[in-house]
Amino acid sequence: MKPNVLSKLGRRTALPPISWLMQTALTRPKLISLAAGFTDNATLPVEISRKLLNEILRSPKTGRPALQYGITAGEMNLRTLTAKHLHKLDFQSSSSSFSSLVLENKSRTRTRTRTKDEDEKNYSPARVIITGGSQQLLYMTLEALCDEGDIILVEDPTYFVFLSILQSRGIKARGVKLERDGIDLVHLEKVLARLKKSGELHRVKALYLVTYFQNPTGATTSLAKKSAALKLLKKFERAAGHPLYLLEDAAYRELSFPGRADLPVSRAEPQLRPTTPPTALTLPGAAERVIYTGTYSKPYASGARVGFGILPEPIFTTVQRIKGNHDFGTANLLQQLLAGALASGLYDRHVAKVRKNYARKAAVMKQALAEHFPKNVEIWESGGGLYFWARLPKGISAGVKSKVFQAALKADVLYVPGELCYADDPSRAKPDNEMRISFGSANGENIRKGIARLGKVLKRFVR
Ligand SMILES: Cc1ncc(COP(=O)(O)O)c(C=O)c1O
Numbered sequence: 001m002k003p004n005v006l007s008k009l010g011r012r013t014a015l016p017p018i019s020w021l022m023q024t025a026l027t028r029p030k031l032i033s034l035a036a037g038f039t040d041n042a043t044l045p046v047e048i049s050r051k052l053l054n055e056i057l058r059s060p061k062t063g064r065p066a067l068q069y070g071i072t073a074g075e076m077n078l079r080t081l082t083a084k085h086l087h088k089l090d091f092q093s094s095s096s097s098f099s100s101l102v103l104e105n106k107s108r109t110r111t112r113t114r115t116k117d118e119d120e121k122n123y124s125p126a127r128v129i130i131t132g133g134s135q136q137l138l139y140m141t142l143e144a145l146c147d148e149g150d151i152i153l154v155e156d157p158t159y160f161v162f163l164s165i166l167q168s169r170g171i172k173a174r175g176v177k178l179e180r181d182g183i184d185l186v187h188l189e190k191v192l193a194r195l196k197k198s199g200e201l202h203r204v205k206a207l208y209l210v211t212y213f214q215n216p217t218g219a220t221t222s223l224a225k226k227s228a229a230l231k232l233l234k235k236f237e238r239a240a241g242h243p244l245y246l247l248e249d250a251a252y253r254e255l256s257f258p259g260r261a262d263l264p265v266s267r268a269e270p271q272l273r274p275t276t277p278p279t280a281l282t283l284p285g286a287a288e289r290v291i292y293t294g295t296y297s298k299p300y301a302s303g304a305r306v307g308f309g310i311l312p313e314p315i316f317t318t319v320q321r322i323k324g325n326h327d328f329g330t331a332n333l334l335q336q337l338l339a340g341a342l343a344s345g346l347y348d349r350h351v352a353k354v355r356k357n358y359a360r361k362a363a364v365m366k367q368a369l370a371e372h373f374p375k376n377v378e379i380w381e382s383g384g385g386l387y388f389w390a391r392l393p394k395g396i397s398a399g400v401k402s403k404v405f406q407a408a409l410k411a412d413v414l415y416v417p418g419e420l421c422y423a424d425d426p427s428r429a430k431p432d433n434e435m436r437i438s439f440g441s442a443n444g445e446n447i448r449k450g451i452a453r454l455g456k457v458l459k460r461f462v463r
Helices: 010-013 016-025 046-056 060-066 076-091 116-122 133-145 160-169 183-198 223-235 315-326 333-343 346-372 403-410 445-463
Strands: 100-104 109-113 126-130 151-156 170-180 204-210 246-251 290-295 306-310 378-380 389-391 434-436
Touching: 010 160, 016 160, 046 060, 046 333, 046 346, 060 333, 076 126, 076 290, 076 306, 076 333, 126 133, 126 315, 133 160, 133 246, 133 290, 133 306, 151 160, 151 183, 160 170, 170 183, 183 204, 183 223, 204 223, 223 246, 306 333, 333 346, 333 445, 346 389, 346 445, 403 445
Parallel strands: 151 170, 151 204, 204 246, 246 290
Antiparallel strands: 100 109, 126 306, 290 306, 378 389, 389 434
């Protein structure tokens, strides 16, 4: 082999689409980007953060620990607050109560009473790790689980930066069809059975699901589907020869739209309670098989970049060791900022405001889509998150090299070509007639203008 200064991984790693999408957005000032998953600029918590940082830095006694290195797994205070926060979100959700869980299966409904022990085990701060965004945790989880040639099952389509990690690390992906309420379970079973038949099941390590207001489609996975998926994975474990994990990425979980976006936040409090399904952490056996990742980037500040996870063993210990090599701990100052926000209640108040704001922006986009998009473009609308998903009639490409994408760029509007969100899976062709459109960073006026520009472009190609 010809000598090369770069490692195999270094040579293999392609330019992640996220980099050139961001670059394009930043270098063309007239361009309206409906592509970036950036959070809303206007609602970033500047005043709250200033107040909390002032509080932290008010004296050497409180300031020094925040400006010092910390512990690899994260500040105990933030880990405890995070565990409590997740427990609260799961047990105030509409479809669960503190002591009992109703799991709706297609064929039957059964009630199972959780024990206090199970609750304490699943949401123990000792199982929580704090990371530099959930992106770092996803990366480290894959490092802990996968060798080159291993397989991760992903939704078709899925979060494209996750796919970039797989590409870089030489991990294979197999797509599982996605429905409006999560993955297609029949297809999941087929994919697992096919891998068993081809003798590849032992290479499968996990099923990756973006369970709330999915990036890119906006779909939310029901608890029943999470439960059934977990059972299916369990069913194939003997043949795999090792555990098959459910990797639940709940990045957009807290961005559900409140019921009434027209009320002022203070009066709307009761409606602002999350109406999202509980996480897979609430399911039997979760403590051994569910790897849960979450983030404070989306609900609080993407610039603070604090993520977290609840991990089973041996993943927790392994990821902690890997993090020891990555950075031996997330920035303490940022962890204390988040801890202060959570403990003071300012976090909850901020999230309520953010959710209302995204609901408003989504309504603006919905209206603009109805006005400007050709009627035969199928739109997936979400109950939260940052995205709409649009499907052009079959045969019309919206891919990176397509006339539609080039014409959109010329018209100074950017979207994410849907094809980027499909894994390289030789068992099926990649659809290229879809687009992810985000209302995350653009303001109301630019959402209207951007959709009008895109609509005009589409009308030239879609009849
Ligand atoms: C589905 C999903 N997971 C994880 C992340 C990572 O976010 P962060 O690293 O800011 O926590 C993102 C960011 O856009 C995302 O869309």
